[in-house]
Amino acid sequence: MVKGTKITGVEMFASILFLSSILFATRLHAAEDINCKVLTIEASNDNSGVAQSLKEYTSVFSQKPFNSFNSFKLISETDYTLTLNTPRTLSLPDTLNGILAYKGKSDSSLQLTLKLAKAQQPPIIIDGKAGNGIPFMAAGFKSPNGRWILAVKCND
């Protein structure tokens, strides 16, 4: 400290207040982020059944429209951190293009928008509302062996 200079209590309080506001703003910004998992699954009829990593969806895959397939393989599982109203481009197979955006919270549900398109085709826009850790799925695009299933699951 420079000799002869004193910091008063008011100045100390101001410093603490200033630093607190910066910390609070940082936390506020972080609170607007959510973490999402995008599962890319391929449904086919190669008689291999449901992959072990997808066992939690066995009952879902036994229902229409998935019950016309007997095999479900997890192709990829990618984590994304989404910031409010900042769309993220998804890494998807083939010529499939996808964008996922977090639109905020409604009650206890997360509001998400998933845009999917193949090559240069116009996009299909899916506005999803899901609870924490609850997925919604978009499926049906043709894959090399059957159809693609995309499961989006987010936590705030």
Next chain:
Amino acid sequence: MKQDEKILAQYYDDELSDAMRTRVRAQIESSPEDTDALTKLETISHFFEVMKKENLENVSFEGFEKRILNEIHSAREPVPFSEKVGVWLKEFLSHRKAVWIPAASVAGAAFAALLVVGLQATSVMMPEMPSQNGLETWQANGTTPSVVSTVDVTAPDNIDVQEFNLETEGGQRIAVVWINE
């Protein structure tokens, strides 16, 4: 009587009072020695002026500024970092009334605004929600909802899209969009 050389020089340089000057002039006029001494003084003075003029004409000021600046630069020593910080702190703190107090006011206002926005926009200050393991969603009345994800689809006319709500093993329903390519 011979005039004092110092007074004679002052007379020549016009540094005497009027009364003194009159008295000295009278003395010089009446004394051939003083007249001679004054003439010598004039000659020497003239000689010095000529020399001064010649010297000045021979002096070159070309590059003078550059030489001075070079000397200043070579004499300058690097200031240690700690000294720089010390000077900065001293300057900053010496103006605390002009800097710190307004900063505190702004910070306080910003903090209050952030607090209000934070309370409204986030759950930072809200009670903790029950943990969710993917099989249930919290509701105020404690009942388990039957639908835990929903979708609203907008698709081009040429693409057939169907929506499903499929039941999970936990009894909840999740939304599925089927795109018929």
